[in-house]
Amino acid sequence: MKVVEPAYDILDDYFKEGRILEQIERCGRVCYKSEDKISAESAVPFIKGIIKRGHESVLEMANIVLEVSVDGESIMHKFFERIPRFCQADKLERRRYLLSGNPRSFRDLARGHKDLKLVKAMMRVLTEVYPVLFEDLAPARGWIPQDGVSVRVLGPEEVDGLPVEYLIKHRNLLVHFTINRAVSHELVRHRVASYLQESQRYCRYGESKFGGEVAFVKPCFFEHGSHEYDLWQKAMEESEKIYLELLKTSSPQAARTVLPNSCKTEIMVHATLAEWSHILKLRASKAADPSMREIMLMLLPEMASRFPAIFSPIRELLSKD
Ligand SMILES: Cc1cc2nc3c(=O)[nH]c(=O)nc-3n(C[C@H](O)[C@H](O)[C@H](O)COP(=O)(O)OP(=O)(O)OC[C@H]3O[C@@H](n4cnc5c(N)ncnc54)[C@H](O)[C@@H]3O)c2cc1C
DSSP: OOOOOEEEEEOOHHHHHHHHHHHHHHHHHHTTTTTTGHHHHHHOHHHHHHHHHOOGGGSSSSSSEEEEEESSSSHHHHHHTTTTTTTEEEETTTEEEEEEOOHHHHHHHHHHOTTTTHHHHHHHHHHHHOOOGGGGOOOOTOOOTTTTEEEEEEHHHHHTTSHHHHHHOEEEEEEEEEEHHHHHHHHHTOSEEEEEEOTTTTTTTTTTGTSSSSSSEOOOOSSSHHHHHHHHHHHHHHHHEEEHHHHHHOOOOHGGGGGGTTTTTEEEEEEEHHHHHHHHHHHHSSSOOHHHHHHHHHHHHHHHHHHHHHHHHHHHHHOOO
């Protein structure tokens, strides 16, 4: 058995470099632990395969921010009447709006609301900029240009230059966590976020790529060398032994039923800065599970250094906790 420390990695370079296809692939491959298959050309075929299989939650792992200008407000009113789910919208000034969402949310708009002028105009631009993400949804003759609406994709620097009130709603951040299965289960209770997680159904930890062993996260509760730690280690060794024995005759999804909460998992979390702020307030506080608090207290200072206006007040608040 292998014992690992909990860890996090903020994966923001993809966003800053405008490499959203690569970001989506990187996240999707966490499920199957097939990151070794990533190459300079692998993102497009990977995404095509994802779309073909209908595994569209993978398409939630990137965010696109649009600036929309309209000749008349009725174009926007008709859009808002549909109460678009999973999109963020703000009115910047008269007839000028910010609209953001992940590729899946725009795909759902294209499927469910393609009668709307705004949706047609957005899809035309999105399909032009990111063909692999949207081209399968285009009508036979393509999306027709719409009078009275103009749509523009904002670049990363423009998004980061938004005033805080907009930044917090339209800027997403992707974090890769290595945590135990109990903590990941708590994390996914936060509903206004997107997740992709290492699959115990597909990963066969007996294989050489996993070192032929199961990885567990060091519990924050027990001192290494203490009686309690020894008991914990004994339990992990026993569960690993039975898991590996079961794998000889059973699938990983069957064998995993004996794996405990301490089992290591990797999970990608993609959320707006507003949702991160909510998560950190709840999960870095003294009321939180100590294992959850441990990783969130590691993450918070880096969040505060990247986005001080949003996360420094949370650090201050929690220091009085
Ligand atoms: C200390 C602690 C103890 C906990 N104990 C338990 C427990 O014993 N049992 C248990 O089941 N859970 C427990 N939880 C989990 C908790 O109940 C929430 O499910 C979890 O924290 C997600 O947070 P949230 O609901 O505030 O918001 P999120 O899911 O992060 O959503 C963010 C915000 O979006 C809005 N929102 C999202 N979805 C909806 C919706 N469907 N309807 C209306 N508004 C919505 C709300 O304004 C919400 O604040 C605990 C959490 C903490 C921090």
